[in-house]
Each structure stands twice: as C-alpha cells, then as structure tokens.
Amino acid sequence: MAKIYYDADAKALEGKTVAIIGYGSQGHAHAQNLRESGVKVVVGQRPGGENYDLAKKHGFEPVSAAEAAKAGDVVNILLPDEVQADVYKADILPNLKSGAILMCSHGFNIHFGLIQPPKGVDLLLVAPKGPGHLVRSEFVAGGGVPCLIATRKGDAKAADDDMADESSSVFKIGMAYAKGIGGTRGGVIRTTFAEETETDLFGEQAVLCGGVSELVKAGFETLVEAGYQPEMAYFECLHELKLIVDLFYQGGLSYMRYSVSNTAEYGDYKSGPRVVTPETKAEMKRILDDIQSGRFARDWMLENKAGAPMFKATRRREQAHPIEQVGKELRRMMSWIDEKEVG
Ligand code: NDP
Ligand code: MG
Ligand code: MG
Numbered sequence: 001m002a003k004i005y006y007d008a009d010a011k012a013l014e015g016k017t018v019a020i021i022g023y024g025s026q027g028h029a030h031a032q033n034l035r036e037s038g039v040k041v042v043v044g045q046r047p048g049g050e051n052y053d054l055a056k057k058h059g060f061e062p063v064s065a066a067e068a069a070k071a072g073d074v075v076n077i078l079l080p081d082e083v084q085a086d087v088y089k090a091d092i093l094p095n096l097k098s099g100a101i102l103m104c105s106h107g108f109n110i111h112f113g114l115i116q117p118p119k120g121v122d123l124l125l126v127a128p129k130g131p132g133h134l135v136r137s138e139f140v141a142g143g144g145v146p147c148l149i150a151t152r153k154g155d156a157k158a159a160d161d162d163m164a165d166e167s168s169s170v171f172k173i174g175m176a177y178a179k180g181i182g183g184t185r186g187g188v189i190r191t192t193f194a195e196e197t198e199t200d201l202f203g204e205q206a207v208l209c210g211g212v213s214e215l216v217k218a219g220f221e222t223l224v225e226a227g228y229q230p231e232m233a234y235f236e237c238l239h240e241l242k243l244i245v246d247l248f249y250q251g252g253l254s255y256m257r258y259s260v261s262n263t264a265e266y267g268d269y270k271s272g273p274r275v276v277t278p279e280t281k282a283e284m285k286r287i288l289d290d291i292q293s294g295r296f297a298r299d300w301m302l303e304n305k306a307g308a309p310m311f312k313a314t315r316r317r318e319q320a321h322p323i324e325q326v327g328k329e330l331r332r333m334m335s336w337i338d339e340k341e342v343g
Contacts, residue, residue: 002189002190002191003189003190004187004188004189004190005149005175005178005184005187005188005190006184006185006187006188007179007184008172008175008176008178008179008184008188009172009175009176010037010038010176010179010180011176012169012172012173012175012176013039013074013173013176013177013180016039016040016073016074016173017040017041017042017071017072017073017074018034018039018040018041018042018072018073018074018075018076018177019041019042019043019044019068019069019071019072019074019075019076020034020041020042020043020044020068020076020078021044021045021065021068021069021075021076021077021078021079021087021092022044022045022051022077022078022079023043023045023051023052023054023055023060023062024051024078024079024080024132025131025132025133026078026105026128026132026135027043027045027051027078027132028051028054028055028058028132028136029128029132029133029135029136029139029181030076030078030105030132030135030181031043031055031058031060032058032136032139033135033136033139033180033181033182034177034180034181036139037179037180037181038180039180041060042063042067042068042071042072043055043060043061043062043063043068044062044063044064044065044066044067044068044069045062046064046065047062064091065087065091065092066091066092066094066095067095069091069092069095069096070095070097072097072100073097073099073100073101074100074101074103074124074173074177075092075096075100075101075102075103076103076104076105076126077092077102077103077104077109077115078104078105081106081108081109082300082301082304084104084108084109084114084115085109085114085115088109088115093118096118096121098120098121099120099121100121101121101122101123101124101170101173102115102117102121102122102123102124103123103124103125103126103174103177104123104124104125104127105125105126105127105128106125106127106196106197106200107125107127107150107193107194107196107197107200108197108200108201108297110123110125110152110193110197111161111193111194111196111197111198112197112294112297112298114297114301117154118154119154119155120154121154122151122152122153122154122168122170123151123152123153123154123170123193124149124150124151124170124173124174124177125148125149125150125151125174125191125193125196126147126148126149126174126177126178126181126183126188127147127148127149127196128145128146128147128181128183129145129146129147129148130145130146135181135182138182138185138186139181139182142185143182143185143186144181144182144183144184144185144186145182145183145186146183146186146187146188146189147178147181147183147184147186147187147188147189148188148189148190148191148196149164149171149174149175149178149188149189149190149191150164150190150191150192150193150195150196151164151165151168151170151171151174152193153168153170161192161193161194161195162192163190163191163192164190164191164192166190175188198288198291198292201291201296202284202287202288202291205287205291205296206284206287206288212241215275216237216238216241216323217321217323219233219236219237220233220234220237220238220322220323223236223237224322230322230323230326231326231329231330233323233326234323234326234327234330235330237323238323238327239330244256244260247259247260315343316343319342319343324343328341
C-alpha cells in the first residue's frame with residue numbers, strides 16, 4: 001500500500017520564490033493557493049491571451065518564462081506537455097539558478113528524457129489528482145485535492161527511479177509546496193516519476209478517455225444500426241453514464257450495483273465480460289507496453305513536430321460523429337446542464 005502524508009513543515013519554502021510557468025488550468029490554481037499560503041510567487045505567462053489577462057486580474061504581474069525562471073528557487077512548468085521541452089530549452093534552462101528545483105505536475109517530459117536538468121538541479125513532481133479549478137475551489141472552501149509527490153536527484157537516471165527520499169531537502173520542499181496548494185489536507189501519496197507518468201497515460205488511454213469514448217460510440221452505433229432512434233441511443237449510452245460514474249465515485253462498483261435494479265446488476269454480470277474480454281485485456285497490456293517502452297511518447301512528439309496532422313484530422317472526424325450531432329440537440333432540452341460546445 002502507498003504511503004500517505006497529511007501534513008508538512010511549511011518552513012521549507014520560507015524565503016524561497018516559486019516560479020509558476022503557465023497560468024492555465026493548474027497554473028492559476030497553484031499560483032493563487034501558494035500566494036494565500038504566504039509563499040512568494042512569480043507568474044511566467046506569455047502576453048496576448050486570456051490567461052495573461054486573468055493573471056493580471058488576480059493581482060499578479062506576469063513576466064516571460066525566462067524572467068520567471070531567473071527569479072525562481074523552485075520553477076514549476078505548468079504548460080501543455082507537448083510544448084514543455086521547447087520552452088524549457090529556449091527560456092528556462094539558460095536562466096535556471098544554480099541549486100534551483102525544477103518542478104512539474106505530470107512527469108511526461110522528465111520521465112521520457114525530453115527535459116533533462118543541468119547538473120545540481122533536482123527534480124520534483126507534485127501532481128494534484130484533479131483539474132485546476134477543483135484545486136482552487138477546494139482550497140478556497142478549506143479543503144484540498146490529494147496530490148502525488150515524486151523526487152529525483154538531478155544526476156539520477158530514469159532507470160534508477162526510486163520512491164522519494166523523505167529525508168532529502170527536495171522532498172521537504174515538495175511537501176511544503178503540496179501543503180501550500182492545499183494537497184496535504186486531502187493527503188499526499190508518494191510515487192516515482194515512472195509510476196506517475198505511466199499510470200496516468202495508461203488510465204487516460206485504456207479507460208478514461210480512449211476506452212470510454214469507444215465504448216460509448218460502439219453502444220450508440222449498435223442501437224442506431226439496429227433501427228432504434230438516435231435520441232434513445234444517446235440517452236442510454238452517453239447521457240446516463242454520468243449517473244453511473246457518480247455512483248462509482250461515491251461508493252465504488254459495489255455501490256453502483258447496489259443502487260441500480262437487480263435486473264441491471266444481473267445484466268452487468270452476465271454481459272459485461274462479453275464486452276470487455278480477455279482479448280481486450282491483452283490489448284491493454286500491449287498499450288501499457290507501448291507506454292513503458294517510450295513508443296507512445298515518441299509517436300506523440302513526432303506527430304507534433306509534423307504539425308499534428310493525424311491528431312487534427314481525427315479530432316475533426318470525431319466531432320462529426322452522429323452521437324455529437326444528436327447530443328447537441330438533446331442537451332438544449334435540459335436546462336440544468338451547463339452546456340459546452342467545441343468545434
Ligand atoms: P493548460 O493547457 O490549462 O495551460 C496551458 C498554459 O500554457 C497557459 O498558460 C498557456 O498560455 C501556456 N502555453 C500554451 N502553449 C504555450 C506555448 N507554446 N508557449 C508558452 N506558453 C504556452 O495546461 P494544464 O494546466 O492542463 O497542464 C499543465 C500541466 O499540468 C501539464 O503537465 C499537465 O499534464 C498537468 N496536469 C494537468 C491536470 C489538469 O487537469 N488539467 C491535472 C494534473 C496535472 P496561453 O493562454 O497564452 O496559451
Ligand atoms: Mg494525463
Ligand atoms: Mg436504463
């Protein structure tokens with residue numbers, strides 16, 4: 001079982017400046033929570049967009065990534081994963097103070113070696129297990145989103161990835177940071193860069209984003225192809241998923257099964273294993289192999305270098321799926337839904 005920490009010595013960050021690079025989902029939450037915890041924060045955010053204006057509105061004086069890196073004793077890169085390495089090489093690396101700590105909230109770039117710290121710079125990961133708006137709203141409400149913590153000595157190799165050394169100064173700074181954003185109120189789980197990165201990628205690919213989207217589409221298509229109305233298929237295969245997931249969230253699989261009818265529970269046991277078969281699990285294992293070997297990361301970075309043609313074409317095609325068309329119409333009938341539209 002994982003080791004979980006609920007408190008930290010906040011002194012570890014005393015007198016230090018934390019540079020938050022990027023004022024997006026995570027950045028805006030970390031910067032404000034840390035400031036309200038008494039930590040000195042410098043925001044690095046490029047001008048010209050909504051996030052720059054938001055940082056100003058929140059009372060920060062945003063500077064360039066280079067300026068922020070210069071000022072930071074702790075430098076957290078909170079940019080999209082696919083742009084981190086370029087910004088790091090151009091703006092952060094040349095300006096890092098010696099003895100600074102380089103931070104992230106997802107280990108992708110560090111684990112796959114796309115960001116390599118200079119000598120004497122230790123690595124730290126503090127990753128809230130929730131989106132930035134929740135990290136902020138929970139903090140304001142007096143709570144906190146649980147976090148993961150990982151550390152690595154600057155000169156260690158990914159292959160030597162080890163659980164964070166609790167006695168190290170970088171670990172203490174990481175715990176003070178987690179406390180500053182509210183994470184210790186929820187609990188902080190010790191992990192490694194490898195474990196955080198690989199489990200995160202696997203979860204989003206096999207289950208949360210890839211797995212669920214394909215499952216929903218396949219169910220919708222099966223009903224529509226059999227002659228049922230698309231509106232009915234939408235309700236049964238997409239809309240009602242929220243009710244089920246809310247039950248999972250509150251009490252796991254057992255509570256969902258307790259709450260639905262016995263007929264639904266019997267059908268779950270009888271048919272679920274016909275949908276997710278041993279072959280599905282074997283494919284999941286192959287997906288995990290691609291993540292562990294670095295093949296997935298390499299493909300994603302190459303895709304970006306080429307201007308993301310496959311990514312953009314797939315996004316367009318997926319947005320045109322009939323389930324998206326019928327969904328748009330139906331959501332307009334449900335005034336309580338905070339309706340969002342993309343594409
Ligand atoms: P966002 O996409 O919300 O924020 C992006 C930020 O990066 C914005 O400030 C944006 O500025 C800036 N940015 C984007 N492109 C560039 C560029 N080319 N050059 C300079 N700045 C740029 O990111 P997230 O907060 O979602 O993610 C940050 C990190 O946190 C990632 O490592 C992610 O994996 C991790 N994470 C995210 C979670 C989440 O739920 N979102 C949860 C846990 C971890 P502009 O407005 O000008 O484009
Ligand atoms: Mg992820
Ligand atoms: Mg039903």
